Each structure stands twice: as C-alpha cells, then as structure tokens.
Amino acid sequence: MNFYEKLRDMRKLKGFTIRELADRSGVSSAYISQLENGNRGVPSPDVLMKLSEGLNTPYSNLMEIAGYLEQSADRQQGEDYVKPRVNLRRFLQENELIFDGMELTEQDKEWVERMLTVLFWKDKLKKDGSSKE
Template identity: 25%
Template sequence: MKVFGEVIKKARNVRGLTLRELAEKAGISHPYLSQLENSKNNNPSPQIVFNLSKILEIPLEEIMTVSDFTDEMIYELRTYNDFPKELIEENKRLNEALELYIQMENYFFRGIGKCYLNENLRVLRKSKDITLTDLADSLEVTQGFLSHVETGKRGMSNKMISVFSDFYGVSISELLFKDLREDERELRIQELERELASLKGLD
C-alpha cells in the first residue's frame, strides 16, 4: 500500500500540515500516521482512510484508484462511504466499549495483560511537549498529583481517566492497555534515521 502513504504525505506537505497537526485532525497518533506515510503499516481502517481523504480534500475515489488497496478494502471503503455516519459513530462507540470491557475483564479478573496507564500518561504528555505545570493548569489539578500518577505512586478515579482520555484524544482502552511507548520508540527511530540521512548529505 505504498502509494497510499505517498499520496497522504504529499497532500499533507502541500497543505503545510505537520504530522502532529494532521494526526490530531484525523484522531490518530502521529507515530501511527508516520507509519502509514512510510508504508510501515499496511492496514488502515476504512474510517481512517475516509477521515484523511476528507481532511486533505482528496476524493475517496482518487485514493482508491492510485492506491494498492485489495478488493476487500475497496469494498469496505465504498460501504463505509455510503453508510449513515451517525450509525458508524454509534457502532464505533459500542465496539470501543466492548473492547474495553473485554480487556478489563482479562486484566482484573483473569490476570491477563498489563495496564500501561502511568507510562502512557507520561508518553502522551511528552509527545505533545506539555509540561507538568501547563497540564496541571489545563486540568485544574496539582503538579504533585500528576507526578504521582505518571510514576504510579497513586491511582485515579474513573472520571479522571476519562478526562485524560478526552484531553489526549485517545480511547480509554488505548490509554489503559496499549503500550504507547512502542509508538514513541518508532518515532524516535525515524527521527534518528532522518538526522543520519541529513548528516550524510553534508559529506
């Protein structure tokens, strides 16, 4: 699906958007968007493709024509495009709730999996270049509370977890049970590769 990433990257650059800016508009993480643009992730959901085409003002048919999508993916995209968006959003919320329920049941009652809440809060804050002071002001909590939460020295209420989820634009399921440090490492590797390529160009 190499062409899809190239189309998205070119359209993003034409519109003067950074990876972070486009990712925030599309409701995805910037490391994930970077993977799409560099063809390191070949399985975007129909919703993500649709959102990117809308934000970048690229006709969906054009994306399907130039991209190396499978017939199944094209069918899903056309179905998604024709389906009432309010039902899609409702179904998305139901799927996220079901996924969260299963993960919580596995973690709390079966001892399966790991909770990454504390680590993810730190990763998300640093990825957005937000200081503890600024975050404390935005959420109207103390810096001490945030510091203790990020280091795992204290827990949080369900309401506060929901607040962090909304603030960072990630699902509660991702916030609790997805290791976002992997995204951080992938982005850092790509940054180092670009720096190395730049240094080689100076030789």
C-alpha cells in the first residue's frame, strides 16, 4: 500500500470527509484530494504536520508512511508498539495546545482540566459505590 492509499484509509478510519480534514488541518481539500488520488508527490514535512494535527495522528507516523523516517526496528519486526503513558493534567498545563485549529488559552486549558476532573470523579464514585454494595 502506498502513501496515498494509507492517507485515504487513515482519513476514512477517523470518519472524516476530505472537506472535514481540510477544515481541521488547514490544507486545502483540492490538495488532499490530489494527494489521495496519487496526482501529487509526497507532501513536505510541514504539510504532513498539518495533516497529522487534522487527523489527530502522531506526526512521526505520517513521516514514516511518507518515507521521511525509517520504520523503527520494533515495528519492522512486528512487535507491538507500547505507547508511553502521559500525565494528562501535566500535559494540559505544560503545552501549547490546539483543538480543531483553535489555540487554547490558559483559561481554556483550565476549563478542560476541570471538566475532566468532574468526569473522572463521577466515574470513580460509581466504581467505589458499586464495589461497596
């Protein structure tokens, strides 16, 4: 499978139309269509960065698929890749974040953190309550 087919499959697996990916990434829908149809060469690393943000996919994956990076030895041997654990609270606090092309302010990030706290706090209460019954 070539880069163009893999890009199309990734987009479809995420459930995005070409237009939705264009809106999310800032890459024109015409260009994405040409890429997926094999009518363009492999895009530059800058375009791949935008597409990775739009697809919510690691940049390194697109760089590998495009041939800019060699596949890691573990993945070449078929071993499962183990994703590193990330402390979400620290990640929110320490990084500049973008969501659907919009830059999150410190206040936005604080609200996201509060919503996640409430969400998981309710889940924790349900689990603790059901185990006491």
